Amino acid sequence: MVETGPLDPSRGGGGRIDRVDDDEAGLFALVDQVRRIRALTTGGLFDTDLDPLTAQLREVADRLEAASASTERRQAVTWSTGDYVTNCPVVGRSNVLAPPIAFDILDDGTLRGEVTLGLEYQGPPACVHGGMVALLFDVVLGRANFHAGATGMTVYLDVDYRSPTPVLEPIVVTGRQVRVEGRKIWAQGAIHAGDRLCATAEGMFVEPGGLLLENRRRLAGG
Numbered sequence: 664m665v666e667t668g669p670l671d672p673s674r675g676g677g678g679r680i681d682r683v684d685d686d687e688a689g690l691f692a693l694v695d696q697v698r699r700i701r702a703l704t705t706g707g708l709f710d711t712d713l714d715p716l717t718a719q720l721r722e723v724a725d726r727l728e729a730a731s732a733s734t735e736r737r738q739a740v741t742w743s744t745g746d747y748v749t750n751c752p753v754v755g756r757s758n759v760l761a762p763p764i765a766f767d768i769l770d771d772g773t774l775r776g777e778v779t780l781g782l783e784y785q786g787p788p789a790c791v792h793g794g795m796v797a798l799l800f801d802v803v804l805g806r807a808n809f810h811a812g813a814t815g816m817t818v819y820l821d822v823d824y825r826s827p828t829p830v831l832e833p834i835v836v837t838g839r840q841v842r843v844e845g846r847k848i849w850a851q852g853a854i855h856a857g858d859r860l861c862a863t864a865e866g867m868f869v870e871p872g873g874l875l876l877e878n879r880r881r882l883a884g885g
C-alpha cells in the first residue's frame with residue numbers, strides 16, 4: 664500500500680539534485696530548440712508551406728550528422744564519464760525525449776519535481792499516456808534510491824492509475840525509498856495534479872551485483 668502522506672505534492676523546500684550550469688558544449692541549448700520543434704510538430708497544423716522548412720531542417724540535420732561522433736563513441740563517453748543523467752529520457756537535458764523534469768530533494772530524501780507535459784505525451788484525450796506515467800515513476804523511484812544510497816534495477820513496478828494525469832497542466836511527481844533488505848529495495852511514488860491524486864506506484868529494485876559495472880566497463884572500452 665502506497666503511503667501518500669510523505670508524497671504530499673504541496674511539500675516545499677529542498678534543493679535541486681542536478682547541476683543546471685553545466686552546458687559547456689552548448690548541447691542543452693541546441694536540444695531545447697529541437698524540443699520546441701518536437702512540441703510544435705506533434706499533431707502539427709501549420710498555415711505555411713512546409714517544404715522550405717523541411718529543407719532547412721534537413722540541412723541542419725546533415726550538418727549535425729557530419730559533425731557528430733558515432734553512436735558507439737557517444738555511448739562509450741557516457742559510461743566512461745558516468746554522465747548518465749543528462750541522457751536520461753525523463754530528466755536528461757540532452758535527450759530530446761525528456762520533458763525534462765528537474766527534481767528537488769526534500770529533507771527526508773523524498774524527490775519532488777513539477778512539470779507540464781505537452782501533447783507529445785498524450786494518450787487518451789487530455790490525459791498523459793499510461794506508459795509515460797510508468798516511465799516517470801521508474802525514474803523518480805530509481806533516482807530516490809540513488810540519493811538514499813542504495814540503488815538497483817527495477818524488477819517490478821506496480822502502477823495504480825487512480826484518476827487521469829492531465830497534459831497541458833502542471834503535475835507534481837514525487838518518489839521516495841521506503842525499505843531496503845539486503846539487495847532488495849522498495850520505493851513508492853505519486854503523481855498529483857493540484858490536490859488530485861492521479862497515480863501511485865510501488866517499485867522493487869534489486870542491486871544487480873557486478874552487472875552494471877561490467878556493462879559500463881565494456882561500453883566504455885576498458
Ligand SMILES: CCCCCCCCCCCCCCCC(=O)SCCNC(=O)CCNC(=O)[C@H](O)C(C)(C)COP(=O)(O)OP(=O)(O)OC[C@H]1O[C@@H](n2cnc3c(N)ncnc32)[C@H](O)[C@@H]1OP(=O)(O)O
Nearest residue numbers: 747801802805816817818819847869871872874875876879
Ligand atoms: C553500480 C554501477 C554503476 C553504473 C552506473 C549506474 C547508472 C545509473 C543508471 C540508472 C538507470 C536508471 C534505470 C531506471 C531503472 C531501470 O530502468 S532498470 C531497467 C529495467 N530492469 C531490468 O532490466 C532488470 C532486469 N532484471 C535483471 O536483470 C535481474 O533480475 C537482476 C536485477 C540483475 C537481478 O537478478 P539476480 O541477481 O539473479 O537476482 P534474483 O536472485 O533473481 O533476485 C534477487 C531477489 O529478488 C527477488 N525478485 C526478483 N524479481 C522479483 C520480482 N519481479 N518480484 C518479486 N521479487 C523479485 C528474488 O526472488 C530474489 O529474492 P531472494 O531469493 O533473494 O529473497
